[in-house]
Amino acid sequence: MTNLQTPCWLLEETLLENNLKTLARIKEQAGVKILLALKGYALWQSFDLVSRYLDGCCASGLHEAKLSHEKFGKELHTYSPAFKAADIPEIAAISHHLVFNSPAQFRAFAPLAKQHNPHLSLGLRVNPEYSKSPVELYNPCGLYSRLGTTQVNFDASLIGELEGLHFHALCEQDAFALEKVLEAFEAKFGAYLHQLKWVNFGGGHHITRKDYDVDGLITLLQNFKAKYPHLTVYLEPGEAVGWQTGTLVTTVLDIVHNGINIAILDTSSEAHMPDTIIMPYRADVRGSAKSGEKPYTYRLGGNTCLAGDIMGDYSFDQPLQIGDKIIFEDQMHYTMVKATTFNGVPLPSIAIQRQDGTIEVVKTFGYEDFRDRL
Ligand SMILES: *Cc1c(COP(=O)(O)O)cnc(C)c1O
Numbered sequence: 001m002t003n004l005q006t007p008c009w010l011l012e013e014t015l016l017e018n019n020l021k022t023l024a025r026i027k028e029q030a031g032v033k034i035l036l037a038l039k040g041y042a043l044w045q046s047f048d049l050v051s052r053y054l055d056g057c058c059a060s061g062l063h064e065a066k067l068s069h070e071k072f073g074k075e076l077h078t079y080s081p082a083f084k085a086a087d088i089p090e091i092a093a094i095s096h097h098l099v100f101n102s103p104a105q106f107r108a109f110a111p112l113a114k115q116h117n118p119h120l121s122l123g124l125r126v127n128p129e130y131s132k133s134p135v136e137l138y139n140p141c142g143l144y145s146r147l148g149t150t151q152v153n154f155d156a157s158l159i160g161e162l163e164g165l166h167f168h169a170l171c172e173q174d175a176f177a178l179e180k181v182l183e184a185f186e187a188k189f190g191a192y193l194h195q196l197k198w199v200n201f202g203g204g205h206h207i208t209r210k211d212y213d214v215d216g217l218i219t220l221l222q223n224f225k226a227k228y229p230h231l232t233v234y235l236e237p238g239e240a241v242g243w244q245t246g247t248l249v250t251t252v253l254d255i256v257h258n259g260i261n262i263a264i265l266d267t268s269s270e271a272h273m274p275d276t277i278i279m280p281y282r283a284d285v286r287g288s289a290k291s292g293e294k295p296y297t298y299r300l301g302g303n304t305c306l307a308g309d310i311m312g313d314y315s316f317d318q319p320l321q322i323g324d325k326i327i328f329e330d331q332m333h334y335t336m337v338k339a340t341t342f343n344g345v346p347l348p349s350i351a352i353q354r355q356d357g358t359i360e361v362v363k364t365f366g367y368e369d370f371r372d373r374l
Pocket residue numbers: 037039040058079168170171172202203204205236237238239240
């Protein structure tokens with residue numbers, strides 16, 4: 001790792017496979033299918049491994065659908081808050097499930113989609129109008145949400161053409177939260193389930209987090225399957241696949257002083273780890289503690305001109321030196337898929353530590369990547 005050019009995202013395949021094994025156990029014991037949500041994790045250079053364990057991908061539009069088709073194979077489920085007519089033929093041709101957000105979109109595009117793929121299974125996303133999502137920004141069932149059809153807007157005349165229902169109501173939540181959502185979903189839409197082929201429980205299941213009740217989830221899924229044995233049940237986690245599977249490795253470029261000690265890194269929270277600002281959350285730094293807990297405290301900041309490009313205050317056992325590596329933990333999900341070239345700051349390269357320990361740099365970015373987006 002000491003030879004690694006920074007900034008660099010470093011995926012550890014062994015950690016990824018551990019997550020995949022947990023997901024595979026759920027598939028096996030509960031008899032459900034699990035898809036990768038590309039929105040949160042789309043590092044296709046690792047899909048050889050992911051596709052050995054998961055059943056396919058869920059895509060949010062044409063580009064993610066094409067990536068799944070090209071690089072993952074297996075099942076492709078495409079949902080978008082609103083499709084464009086021009087994209088339907090290509091999406092329909094490569095997808096296995098197509099999920100619409102509203103009855104109007106269903107009516108507008110179902111015939112065209114079927115024309116391009118007669119085997120396509122059509123679904124509708126519904127809004128169970130129940131969620132305990134901890135952050136309103138990530139609450140698909142919040143007040144006035146545009147995501148999914150509510151019970152009053154549901155159109156039962158679609159049953160027949162409709163083969164499945166989809167809901168997505170969780171964000172980093174546990175099996176108990178799913179149980180509550182499922183109760184609301186069944187109360188509102190349970191009457192239709194006997195005429196359908198599948199149900200998709202969406203993402204937001206924090207399955208691979210240490211204290212997640214995996215056996216509780218399996219029991220919940222088994223009970224649902226016992227009640228509706230004719231239904232195929234899908235889960236589509238994103239974050240849980242990439243959870244704790246790799247780091248962002250960076251370097252201290254300078255140390256300045258203005259009331260406190262401030263280290264400027266060759267990365268940016270704004271450009272490379274935007275959820276630290278948006279969500280917001282504090283990324284863990286290897287070997288560090290909270291401000292003041294260890295003898296040497298520094299504010300870590302990015303190399304953009306944004307004043308608020310700050311990762312937070314961290315303390316260390318030794319004083320930081322220019323050239324030191326600063327390693328941010330758990331930077332595989334919602335990072336690469338969201339990163340920008342703001343301020344012309346170079347995108348981190350991407351490396352994979354293979355199971356035998358060797359590190360392979362699979363992608364580097366340069367000036368052209370900045371120029372060609374404009
Ligand atoms: C975001 C999203 C997911 C994945 O959510 P995670 O929190 O990453 O598990 C799955 N399905 C839909 C429809 C989503 O919007």
